[in-house]
Amino acid sequence: MRDPLVILQALVLIAVSPLVTGFIRKLKNFIRLRKGPGVFQPYYDLAKLLRKEEAVSRDTSWVFTCTPYIVLGTVLAALFMIPAFGPGISFDSAGDLVALVFLLALGRFFIALAGLDAGSSFGGMGSSREMFISSLVEPVVLLAVFAVSLAAGSTTPRAVASVETLKLSSLVAAGALFVVTLAETSRIPVDNRETHLELTMVHEAMVLEYSGRSLALIELASHIKQVLFYSVIAAVAIPFGNYAAKMAAIAIAVAVLEVSMAKMRLFRVVDLMSFSFVLSVIAVVISAMGF
């Protein structure tokens, strides 16, 4: 009974993932008193990209060609490892939350290589910054995962999701995860998805050489990754309640934050990540005290 549920959950999440991005964009425009594109715009973008012919730099190698599939593959595999809709709706033997971090890192490893592959300065800069930020993100994620898992006694998603009560340590850990998620999903104040010209870009610089179908795959992967992270935060922070409502709350928080903040200088990101690291240490301390 569980297996079809997990697959159904994964399919639903894939289907709605562009909608979450569209929703956040719409919200941001609403706050800025602009009209903006409709919430379904990400779907139209994907459809358009899939139809377009690809332009591939002649300096690239097979690493560049394979990467979109690997990136999409890793996030799709990760979808089966998180119980989004409720406790127990995940394949436990697929891996625990620690393995999830490593699996996503595999996709990042390849996308960073692809950034270097075409030999442009943009791509190299993007890869360099992405690996820099991600190496700071990793300990925070792990510590937050440990903080919520300590009470459950296991790092499997099922055990983590089975903690039914609201816990202070989980809330703090979710806070740390939220900050990290901003970095992982290339949001302000760490990165800006809307800019395409400035030297400030991170993720967009890395995938600058991609076009057509490959770009569509990468875009879809980042939509899914975003939903993945939001789902983890939702499951960790408040272990009960309506999934859609929690997701909407997170999306609203992200949108408000993006509108009200400016992008940070790259080296200020270190401070932000240190802050979230401290948050997750606090979460572990609270968890050790038994709250």
Next chain:
Amino acid sequence: MQLLGVNYTLLTDPLSLFFLFVILLVSAPAAIYSVGYMRGEYGRGKKALLWALLAAFVLSMALVVTSGNALVFLVAWELMSLASYFLVVIDHRHERSVMAGTIYIVMTHIGTAFMTAALLIMSNYAGSFDIAAMKAASASIPANIKDIIFILFLIGFGTKAGIVPLHVWLPYAHPQAPSHISSIMSGVMIKTAVYGLLRFVFLTLGIGPQWWGNLVLVLALVSCLAGIMYALMEQDLKKLLAYSSVENMGIIMLGLGASMVFMKMGMPALAVMALCAGLFHLLNHAVFKGLLFLGAGAVYKATGTRNIEHLGGLIKKMPVTAAVFLAGSIAISGLPPFNGFVSEWLTLQAFFYGAVNSGGSYKIFLCVCAALLALTGGLAAACFVKAFGITFLAVPRSKAAQSAQEVPLSMKAPMAFLALMALALGLGAPFAVKYISVIAGFAMGVPAGEAPISFFIKTNWIAAAVLVFAASCCYAARNRRAAECNTWDCGYYKLSPRNEYSATAFSKPLRIAFSFFLMPYSKTEKIRDSFYHVRSFKYEVFTTPVFRKYIYAPAVSLLFIAARKLKKIQPGSIHVYVAYIFVTIVLLVIFMGRF
């Protein structure tokens, strides 16, 4: 067998056999590789010398891990150090080789001195150099003497293992040897130190108070972070790999330290798991570091340079080397589906379960250890994106890289074998871990079968499936129409390799973020035609080698000052020397009479 009162029995317990397996697993491919590597590189006589030294080196390592007598162990250890010293300086025309060799031989003998002291103290209690007798007598050693022995062993073996701050020789010596030797040195030789710790501390001396384990944990963490940070800053491919060995030895020592701590906290099953993680990482590191050094050697053979700033684009010229190097890079970054992931994951799990089962501040300490290990993993991934990306991707940055050619089959086959081993150890991890936990159980003195690794996951298979999925998608889409174009250059239309991101630039964010430790400084040099026109611009960036500058340089200068002072007692006059001899004899007579 007895001769000169020394027992030459060889040990064949699980621990010795495991290390023997690791030695042969890396040495055999490296030996085959050397056939192609030495061709055209060395003359006839030197080739013969290299083969003889290689044989001596591998056999002495085998003797180190099997000897049942501490004296034989020490002799084999010294043989191993000497053989590897000669291999480091074999390219003696390079000035750097001689310096690297000197640093190596000095450091390794400092280590041996500490080890010898520890073994002498132990044999004094046992009345014999037999390891079995030492073990039997270890109960009679008082606790404070045990502490001293442990510290002596830790310094002695830590020097060989390259534990920070005793790592200084490693980044000089390992890169300077011929590549197949580097791969054996980094892959296997430094692991004999772990064997020594397990044999003499775990099995013979017995695990002491908890601070032993804590000390090992802290040193291991420092090694992890310092090693990977230096590796990130390195532009020399083989030096980068050597620094990353420091990091990986740290990860192995984390397993060892955690197992000591858990044993003292009364969690033997968890201790076995932690040691199992450490030993599995030891095996894994032997495989992928062996592979990466062979790959770096192939790059050196094809281009004549080890500086990655002058490489690039090799993936098209050397597809097989590139593929196996990529496999090694993924494995060493601890990513699935390769073997490095499993051992890092196991180490993290050991920390997690340790934290679950311990209380209070120790819980937090173990969690922070795990977080720092995760930071190390993240930095390692960044480091190997740089190492692989700058070396193999984009456009060649020099003529040498432009005209590189794939290496012969005798070099490709051993690398491919090791890459397949890395994958096999990843996918077959539950199988491998089952055996290694028996070895870990033996080393901890806990009966096998208690190892609690029942919660194994299939992330490796999933990641392998993702890679296969990607490959088949690419294969299916190989005939899709795609417009070939130039790399986007903002309409400049004159993109050259000089526009590419360099390795120095790649690591710049980390250099700035960790400037408190790396202390970078830069030099700029402008050559001007006139006030307005700069003809050439030179920018160099350096990082301060903290340990060398603040520990070793003062120590060496102190040594020289002391030597200069002591020189005064050697005036060259024969009368004074006769007086010395007389005084010594008188003192000895008094000494003999009193004691």
